[in-house]
Amino acid sequence: MGICFYNYIALIMGTIQVKRIYEPVEKTDGVRILVDRLWPRGVKKEAAHLDEWMKAIAPSDALRKWFHHDPAEWQEFEGKYVLELKQNNAVNDLLDIISKNKTCLKNAARYL
Secondary structure, three states: OOOOHHHHHHHHHOOEEEEEOOOOOOHHHOEEEEOOOOOOOOOOHHHHOOOEEOHHHOOOHHHHHHHOOOHHHHHHHHHHHHHHHHOOOHHHHHHHHHHHOOEEEEEOOOOO
């Protein structure tokens, strides 16, 4: 699949940003949603200023452990993740939020 899910959503909706959770809060962020299954290390929940934590949107534990942040596996990981998302009902909840609001998806990954 040559396109990341987040980029696909951005192309369709045009109202989405993707940032690391460690970046400072900005007024232009809109609705801030954490899309990690695990809470990011070193981030206090109060300091994150999140509107939602959508764990179900994140890659499954099995996929996350398989990938283990290996850049050489990125393309295969991306394809497997998109397949997971196609079977994930939580995607509809995310799309509903994005369709009504400027949205910032937050993640702890370094390679965003």
